[in-house]
Amino acid sequence: MNARIFVGDTRFDAIAANDRGVAYGDGLFETMRAHRGDVPWWDAHWARLRSGAERLQIELPQASMVRREAVDLLAGDDAILKLIVTRGSGGRGYAPDMDAPATWIVSKHPLPPDSPDSGIAVRWCETRLSVQPRLAGIKHCNRLEQVLARAEWNDPTAIEPYAVEGLMRSAEGDVVCATAANLFVLREGRWLTPPVDRCGVAGICRAWVMGATGAAERRLDVTEVETADAVFLCNAVRGILPVAKLGGRAWPLHPQVVALRDRLAEAHPGFAA
Known part of the structure; x- marks a missing residue:
């Protein structure tokens, strides 16, 4: 068993x-x-x-x-x-x-399958995250919002069936995370990540990335994500997942993301190639 x-x-x-x-x-x-x-x-x-x-x-x-x-x-x-x-x-x-x-x-x-080195495609979710500061940050067992969000593209006739993850916003409209990962964007030479003081999970890999990059917490809107110089997701199971496509925007693999994945492999041998 x-x-x-x-x-x-x-x-x-x-x-x-x-x-x-x-x-x-x-x-x-x-x-x-x-x-x-x-x-x-x-x-x-x-x-x-x-x-x-x-x-x-x-x-x-x-x-x-x-x-x-x-x-x-x-x-x-x-x-x-x-x-x-x-x-x-x-x-x-x-x-x-x-x-x-x-x-x-x-x-x-079992371990999840490896993601393509070139990055993954993501989409926007319609399901929003409730704002509840008393539960923000912790990984509690009620994940129905994430379940509903992830179900949005189980249908092969959906608009973007290629997506492997979805980005979620709060009920107030700011971007928070992916369904099962934290979000980082590169803007004007600095990495940014949404705060998790009102909703979302304070990820273990997120904490490592913040320490490794000096990333700042900042509330982000949809436009700031879509116009970023680079975007990646991360969690403690799959590590760093470069985002290659979101709607009509495509990103080449950014050298800073490649370097950060190499540093992660040194910090956690489970992510070594």
Whole structure:
């Protein structure tokens, strides 16, 4: 079995029917790229998980136990590791049981296919992200907005069926991210990325890129993205994804993006060619 389920320190065969993660999305998750059975960015992922748990007032399981189970499950492989932590079971209704032990699940998944070196095509999504500062930045389990956005181009008759990712705006119209990645644009010689103080996820790879490039946070509109000198997406599973096409705009592979991908491969061996 490629998943292990625990409530507190006790292993179970299934998730409880009244688990609040299932009922309400009351939980958090991390999706990590493992290299040879270990997770190079484990500490960063756990720090974000801990920050989210503090925000939601969920008591995390012991970090040492989670990592031990994760490494055992990975069995030395290159893979994707997913960790879900929910508030656990708490009866019917929205009021949480603050004393319930958390449910946590580690699961192992195949690596995604490699993206073309020349870059990917993206499109604009019609689905907007709600503005909710209390949930902004954390990776909570309710991702229905992203699900709806990603479903927009499952139809082969869609306007842009070639797109492999979609860019999302907030309900107020500013550009925030892709459905499953953060966004960076190069303008006037400087890298910029949208802030995640009102919606969006503070990505682990995003944090690395900001440190590596000195990128600044700035609210961006559609025109500023479409007229940028270079655009890329990033996340902790696929690394840096250069954007080659967005609507009628096409970008050649920018040398700064090539250099940044090389630096990422040095920082995380899972992204080495």
